[in-house]
Amino acid sequence: MSDIEKLKKDYPWIQTPLIVGAPMRLIALAPLAVEISRAGGIGFIGAGTDVSSLSSHLQYAQDLLSNLPSPLPSSSDTLPIGVGFINWGASLSASLPLLQTFKPAAVWLFAPKSISSLLEWSTEIRRVSPETKVWVQIGSVVDALSAVKIIQPDVLVVQGADAGGHGLVKGAGIVSLFPEVHDAMNELVKSEDVKEPILLAAGGIVEARGAAAASSLGACGVVMGTRFLASKEASIAKGYQDEVLRASDGGQSTVRTKVYDTVRGTTGWSDAYNARGVVNKSYHDAVAGMTDEENKELYEQEMKKGDAGWGVDGRMTTYAGTGVGLVREVKSAREIMEEVREGIEGVVERLVRLVRL
Numbered sequence: 001m002s003d004i005e006k007l008k009k010d011y012p013w014i015q016t017p018l019i020v021g022a023p024m025r026l027i028a029l030a031p032l033a034v035e036i037s038r039a040g041g042i043g044f045i046g047a048g049t050d051v052s053s054l055s056s057h058l059q060y061a062q063d064l065l066s067n068l069p070s071p072l073p074s075s076s077d078t079l080p081i082g083v084g085f086i087n088w089g090a091s092l093s094a095s096l097p098l099l100q101t102f103k104p105a106a107v108w109l110f111a112p113k114s115i116s117s118l119l120e121w122s123t124e125i126r127r128v129s130p131e132t133k134v135w136v137q138i139g140s141v142v143d144a145l146s147a148v149k150i151i152q153p154d155v156l157v158v159q160g161a162d163a164g165g166h167g168l169v170k171g172a173g174i175v176s177l178f179p180e181v182h183d184a185m186n187e188l189v190k191s192e193d194v195k196e197p198i199l200l201a202a203g204g205i206v207e208a209r210g211a212a213a214a215s216s217l218g219a220c221g222v223v224m225g226t227r228f229l230a231s232k233e234a235s236i237a238k239g240y241q242d243e244v245l246r247a248s249d250g251g252q253s254t255v256r257t258k259v260y261d262t263v264r265g266t267t268g269w270s271d272a273y274n275a276r277g278v279v280n281k282s283y284h285d286a287v288a289g290m291t292d293e294e295n296k297e298l299y300e301q302e303m304k305k306g307d308a309g310w311g312v313d314g315r316m317t318t319y320a321g322t323g324v325g326l327v328r329e330v331k332s333a334r335e336i337m338e339e340v341r342e343g344i345e346g347v348v349e350r351l352v353r354l355v356r357l
């Protein structure tokens with residue numbers, strides 16, 4: 001069975017090329033996840049490190065899905081969306097009963113204390129909800145190999161350094177990372193008795209050209225986070241969304257740093273991770289030598305300003321990827337996805353003309 005056939009069997013409602021909505025913590029909740037799946041992709045709820053409200057998000061998603069005029073066809077009665085966890089902080093024991101009850105089509109694992117600690121998660125998920133597929137997001141060849149050897153995920157999301165939000169400090173863009181992971185997987189399945197995962201690409205993909213490029217690299221589908229920050233269904237402050245629309249030239253206007261974690265107090269991330277966000281005053285002050293304490297205090301004061309706290313002269317964090325400069329308009333998740341899918345055809349036609357000239 002080809003990878004595309006496998007995807008269509010496991011997630012029968014999808015259209016290809018597959019577009020996945022990243023599980024962005026506190027932003028990708030039931031409305032966005034459900035809308036992405038309704039539009040032929042796979043939407044994820046971003047549970048992050050704190051699963052205390054996950055039950056109500058899943059219940060809401062289930063209600064939205066059961067009130068559709070025509071239900072999405074799912075495999076073995078799974079809920080046709082996924083849930084993403086940030087593993088260094090999320091509680092497995094609190095998550096398991098929810099996964100058993102709601103049976104999401106996929107669970108996305110990311111940033112464990114060590115890759116081997118994912119073994120307990122994957123074993124337990126497969127025990128309580130055998131139909132739920134296990135996805136793992138990795139950002140290096142070495143982590144890809146460990147993940148596949150240790151837990152044999154169904155899907156591996158290859159995250160490049162352009163990605164918004166958290167990722168590895170030491171990273172490569174998907175143009176080089178993806179094919180190297182792909183080759184490493186091919187070699188691994190030849191030498192060891194492991195199941196080859198389906199590979200998806202993430203990081204810097206915000207429109208059709210990036211999605212087509214990722215498909216050319218060998219990806220079976222793409223994951224988009226930053227693009228969906230400017231979607232109507234995202235649960236996001238207006239100041240944040242406006243900043244995503246304003247920022248351009250993403251390599252210059254965003255930066256990978258630990259400063260935003262420091263000022264926000266999200267300090268459980270290991271040294272291997274930092275996060276990409278739009279440059280603002282917290283960052284400039286940190287570079288200029290301001291102490292963490294003062295920077296954090298100023299951040300906390302800025303929170304009182306609401307939407308006005310975002311912007312180049314603001315201190316509220318705008319996690320976003322380098323693709324931010326290509327995001328110009330807020331659209332519905334469906335419009336975004338249709339535009340990407342239709343655009344890919346145009347890119348491929350151009351490519352075919354180019355190679356045949």
Ligand SMILES: Cc1cc2nc3c(=O)[nH]c(=O)nc-3n(C[C@H](O)[C@H](O)[C@H](O)COP(=O)(O)O)c2cc1C
Nearest residue numbers: 022024025110163164165203204224225226319321
């Ligand atoms: C605002 C934001 C929040 C994110 N939160 C999470 C998260 O909670 N868990 C996770 O696995 N990835 C998270 N990510 C990373 C995404 O999974 C994905 O790798 C990234 O969005 C892809 O790159 P792009 O933003 O350029 O599309 C987040 C990304 C953004 C932009």
